[in-house]
Amino acid sequence: MKTITAEQAIFEAIKEEMTKDNKVVFFGEGAATKTSSKPFDLVREFGKERVRNTPLSEGIIAGTAVGAAATGLRPIIDMLFVPFIMYAMEEVINSAASIRYISGGQFSFPFVLLARTGCGWSTGAQHNRNLEALFCHIPGLKVVMPSNPSDFKGLLKSSIRDNNPVIFIEDLALLYMTGEVPEEEHLVPLGKASTLKTGKDLTLVSWAKTVHNCIKAAEALSKEGIDTEVIDLRTLKPLDEETILNSVKKTGRLIVVHEASRTAGYGAEIAALAAEKTFPFLKAPIQRLTGPDAPPPSSYPLEQMYVPQSEKIIETAKTLFAAPIKV
Numbered sequence: 001m002k003t004i005t006a007e008q009a010i011f012e013a014i015k016e017e018m019t020k021d022n023k024v025v026f027f028g029e030g031a032a033t034k035t036s037s038k039p040f041d042l043v044r045e046f047g048k049e050r051v052r053n054t055p056l057s058e059g060i061i062a063g064t065a066v067g068a069a070a071t072g073l074r075p076i077i078d079m080l081f082v083p084f085i086m087y088a089m090e091e092v093i094n095s096a097a098s099i100r101y102i103s104g105g106q107f108s109f110p111f112v113l114l115a116r117t118g119c120g121w122s123t124g125a126q127h128n129r130n131l132e133a134l135f136c137h138i139p140g141l142k143v144v145m146p147s148n149p150s151d152f153k154g155l156l157k158s159s160i161r162d163n164n165p166v167i168f169i170e171d172l173a174l175l176y177m178t179g180e181v182p183e184e185e186h187l188v189p190l191g192k193a194s195t196l197k198t199g200k201d202l203t204l205v206s207w208a209k210t211v212h213n214c215i216k217a218a219e220a221l222s223k224e225g226i227d228t229e230v231i232d233l234r235t236l237k238p239l240d241e242e243t244i245l246n247s248v249k250k251t252g253r254l255i256v257v258h259e260a261s262r263t264a265g266y267g268a269e270i271a272a273l274a275a276e277k278t279f280p281f282l283k284a285p286i287q288r289l290t291g292p293d294a295p296p297p298s299s300y301p302l303e304q305m306y307v308p309q310s311e312k313i314i315e316t317a318k319t320l321f322a323a324p325i326k327v
Helices: 006-020 042-046 058-070 082-096 132-136 149-161 210-222 241-251 266-281 300-306 310-322
Strands: 002-005 024-028 051-053 074-081 112-117 142-144 166-171 178-181 194-197 202-206 228-232 235-237 254-261 287-291
Touching: 002 006, 006 024, 006 042, 006 149, 006 178, 024 058, 042 051, 058 074, 058 082, 074 082, 074 149, 082 112, 082 166, 112 149, 132 142, 132 166, 132 235, 132 266, 142 149, 149 166, 149 178, 194 210, 202 210, 202 241, 202 310, 210 228, 210 254, 210 310, 228 241, 241 266, 254 266, 254 310, 266 287, 287 310
Parallel strands: 024 051, 024 074, 074 112, 112 166, 142 166, 202 228, 202 254, 254 287
Antiparallel strands: 002 178, 142 235, 194 228
């Protein structure tokens, strides 16, 4: 094992996959220059044909990736920030997410779209929009949001090898987080959640940075006699329904925690899934802890209020034990 940052894990994954498969190419906004100060320089390693900067035109970047994927390449594209993908929705939704289906499987679209989001860097509403639920709603797209360096690397490698378009969302606050990553070949399958802590009284489901707030809350709750299970989804789509449902059937209580705003957030999908398939096992109402229905602020203190913190998770958890469902 070695200790590296999530950002280093991303570029290690790209380097390893480009070394393994010469059909993998990397281009986007600053793609060729952002690694020059890292321990490895992707342009020097693989040449200007495979690693390229592009104009700041998201539609052109995504459109080029769709064409490249359709003709046999495996492109990785960097859009910098999630809101910038809005300029490429025609290419991402009407082309990438659809053409494999409408071609009857004659075409594949193995490309990965990298983009950053999340509070913690005070980038403001035009850069920090947590839009994962929007992409999960689109048939044909896969959506990944890791919470630690090991998963950043393993999930990105699996995404690059997948034959479908993958939206790979990097939580900005996690990029310089350090963690242990295996030295050997390391793949994490898409569609498989990770149970970070087992418990019998309460299930916490989360992804990206709020996973760490859930772990902190679970540790505090254990001191008060509440045994909490913490599930990191890792991949939002495909969703690991089995892990969620088995946990809720065991604990009878569920809180879904995410930074994105509440209305039509992905937490609602998970809450609906649990309500439909575990209702007889529920001992208390399902709860969602989310960001507010407001654009993310650029003030750092306000950002911290925007994100569900461990104190709020603890407070909400206690209410589930104080007020059980009346039958």
